[in-house]
Amino acid sequence: MRRRLGFITAGGMVLAALTVAQPPAQAGATAAAGSATVAEARATIHGRPSTDADTAARLSTAYWTPERMRAARPAPMPDGVDAPDGEAVDRPGRIGAPRDVAAPAAPRSSAATLSAAPAGRGQGTQAVNASPGVGRVFFTHNNEDFFCSGGTINNPQANMVSTAGHCVHPGDGGSVWFDNWVYAPEFTEGVPLHGLWSAKEFTSVEGWVDWGYLWWDFAFVTMHPLSGDRLVHVTGGQGLSVNKSKSFSAMLLGYPGEPPFDGQSQYYSSSTTKAAGTQRVKLKDCPLNRGASGGPFLRAWDNDLRFGYVNSVMSYKFSGNMYGPYFDDDVLDIYTVAKNKQ
Template identity: 80%
Template structure:
């Protein structure tokens, strides 16, 4: 279903979280559609074993039966899309709608602090820092072409307390097809291979035609609304990140996710941080970022609060090129998509 709308130095530490999917064939080609066509909302109901996930109880029963601890550990990091620094057609397809800089959602902690705070236990390639794992970041699991993959994602403090932000390629292959990823599950604060806060199952995907139909990397983002779990809503259990739009493309950012290629194992949460830079027309990048496949979909967080363990999602990890991590710039195009998704039950 689609609806039209008007997409330094780096430290790295082991924390306590996931990965990415397949290469879009046309991300670097000249845009064939109009900007308004690419900005059209693309939506789909989530499925488990190819069947629409209609209610929380049946989703939990089927999803938990599928995602055993052994299957979660065996899932492989989804490959990041191929990319470059500058794309032909980007300015024509997504010239951008940059309005007033604002925070459209604010961070909130969990309603209960029953679980302890897990700190970083690894060392960085260029200096070290104590960074706490965020319960508002998790590992995403899904099935595509009968293979199990993992990505990363972050909770968003939306009105229904049920939203996860991630990369577009973590919900759809970006090939123009009608098949979205199957068996989509989220394990917040996945740590040492354990789902500390249980598994949560997707109810509906909200992305944009620029990604789903064309695989354009400047549109590589999505929001996923989740079923309740045992009567609880996701953000109430884990807390949620804020969401910012139209902010400077050059600012201090914390990146959190679950890289799964050597030297990482994808079993716990890692971070990278530094100052973002403008990339192309409507993308940003973090230079010399060591995170790799499996981290895609994890958030670029501005105004990170290490005591609260939350910040404001300002982009999501999409792909790497020449050692730099890229993500779509969050402007009013992204805000429109968020506004479609934010009140979904």
């Protein structure tokens, strides 16, 4: 049976405010030459490079016990630099022809799409099915356990997850990426329905990793196989769009973890996006909060297939609105680097 997602209106929520930092002097001009450059790192488990799929699965499962997953805290949304003038210089945008660069894909096994998960909590105006192509992300930073959200992408190697940059790296210019990174697709009532998948490699952009700029707050993560299977073959995957209109009907899916949510199941918010800044989009009056970071902005959502096209990812909240980086040819370049990684 398909699990229906809960929806809670913004009226009953305490909305998280964004702390807006002042940009460094000539921020855009300083970083423009390097911001669009790919930033990459091998994932680690307990601080050691994750190179073997079977070892990664064994160590990740041993670390991420049900108790530890319940105790993980929703990752803070970024306080990163939010400077419209600097953004226009640093990321003026490379908007080419609108393209669907990957199409949604159903799981190869029909059994993988079926679950006996309970109905989502809360009352909603829509009946929205949970997607097996959206999951909860777990990671460790400074000896603390956190969670974000992510979406499976149908890439050629069938092994990709999209998420926010701040869900893989603190954006402080340092060399330390987050540790013990796993993905639990269609995490439901505290149960990873389709297993825990271990990260193999992170692919982001220097504009986030070195500078913490919100307009670059995205990443792609390639995952190890699990028991010989590839992620997209088991769960299916979202498509990916670039250069589309900044105003589109969007379905946001993720795992908010602050009251009234607890991060244990998927929730949704749906409305029409608007342009924000130079290369960002926003969804007004979005109730989702910390923990939903990295979950997809989906266009052309198909509620029967339970997939759509990722067109941004959730980055931060400000004045009740959810913001994400606009997916244009800059993002396509990073995806192209990541899409064929084994």
